[in-house]
Amino acid sequence: MNAVDLLFWLFAVLSVGGGLSMVFSRHPVSAAMFMIVSLVGVAALFVLLESFFLAILQVLVYAGAVMVLFLFIIMLLDVGPEAGKGKLSHFKTGIFGLLATVLLVGILLTLGNSYDSLALDQSIWPELSESKDGASHSLPFSTKVSSFGYGLMTKYMLPIQVSGFMLLAAMVGVIILSKKTPDREDLK
Amino acid sequence: MLSVTPQHFLILSFLLVGIGFLGLLIRRNVLLMLMSLELMLNGINVALLTFSRVGSNLDGGIFVFFIMTVAAAEVAVGLALLVALYKKRNSVLSDDMGLLKN
Numbered sequence: 001m002n003a004v005d006l007l008f009w010l011f012a013v014l015s016v017g018g019g020l021s022m023v024f025s026r027h028p029v030s031a032a033m034f035m036i037v038s039l040v041g042v043a044a045l046f047v048l049l050e051s052f053f054l055a056i057l058q059v060l061v062y063a064g065a066v067m068v069l070f071l072f073i074i075m076l077l078d079v080g081p082e083a084g085k086g087k088l089s090h091f092k093t094g095i096f097g098l099l100a101t102v103l104l105v106g107i108l109l110t111l112g113n114s115y116d117s118l119a120l121d122q123s124i125w126p127e128l129s130e131s132k133d134g135a136s137h138s139l140p141f142s143t144k145v146s147s148f149g150y151g152l153m154t155k156y157m158l159p160i161q162v163s164g165f166m167l168l169a170a171m172v173g174v175i176i177l178s179k180k181t182p183d184r185e186d187l188k
Numbered sequence: 189m190l191s192v193t194p195q196h197f198l199i200l201s202f203l204l205v206g207i208g209f210l211g212l213l214i215r216r217n218v219l220l221m222l223m224s225l226e227l228m229l230n231g232i233n234v235a236l237l238t239f240s241r242v243g244s245n246l247d248g249g250i251f252v253f254f255i256m257t258v259a260a261a262e263v264a265v266g267l268a269l270l271v272a273l274y275k276k277r278n279s280v281l282s283d284d285m286g287l288l289k290n
Binding site (some may be wrong): 001002005008012015016019020022023028029030035036042045046049050051054057059062063065067069072073074076079093096097099100101103104107108138139140141142148151152155158159160163164166167170171173174177178181185 | 190194196197199200202203204205206208209210211213214215217218219222223224226227230233234237238240241243244245246247249250252253254256257258259260261262263264267268269270271272274280289
């Protein structure tokens with residue numbers, strides 16, 4: 001058991017445990033904190049997958065921006081722990097939980113049956129091919145940020161422009177949604 | 189003790205998606221439902237990166253980039269909608285939001 005295995009198990013337990021604690025914690029603030037733990041664990045797994053740029057992006061965007069936004073809204077709305085006024089009965093909750101567990105176990109069994117199909121006998125990851133053939137059609141995996149930018153600016157030129165436009169639309173939509181309009185009040 | 193294989197990463201990814209799905213089903217607070225959605229997207233990102241690394245192809249990594257962009261925009265819009273709903277209904281529980289019921 002070498003260091004990579006140890007790190008994988010550590011961060012796998014961290015991310016899954018953080019996710020489970022997030023789902024089952026009563027108070028939204030502690031749920032957000034557990035979510036940050038889970039997201040940082042996933043970022044560490046990205047490092048193990050040798051995608052260093054995406055790991056940094058994960059920490060910056062998710063743990064830095066998205067969760068801070070969540071915490072702001074939690075504190076702005078002042079939502080406390082879910083009190084006992086449970087409309088959703090325990091029976092219904094149990095049914096849903098059972099459904100999700102069955103789904104999960106089925107997926108795991110399916111994966112376990114085809115266990116050998118993806119396992120590689122040499123090191124964990126295949127060797128990186130340094131050849132540059134057909135660069136515009138298939139981008140070779142690389143740990144460098146520059147190849148990332150190259151892919152974004154050549155093969156994925158249209159998607160990155162569309163996503164930029166989507167961000168603009170989201171920004172305008174959020175501004176309009178949160179603007180206080182007096183005539184919308186009497187719509188109710 | 190066998191060493192870590194891509195299979196381990198895939199199982200972890202499905203676990204994350206399953207936990208997020210579970211949270212989406214059993215929680216009633218819309219904030220926590222949004223967080224569970226984020227967890228599901230994270231699980232999908234792990235699977236995409238694993239396949240990207242195994243296949244020595246950067247396309248999966250670039251898709252992870254786009255998924256992150258969409259997730260950030262989705263959270264911003266979802267939280268703005270939630271605040272607007274809270275102003276009207278004074279609650280963040282999904283039971284109190286049956287706008288089209290009846």
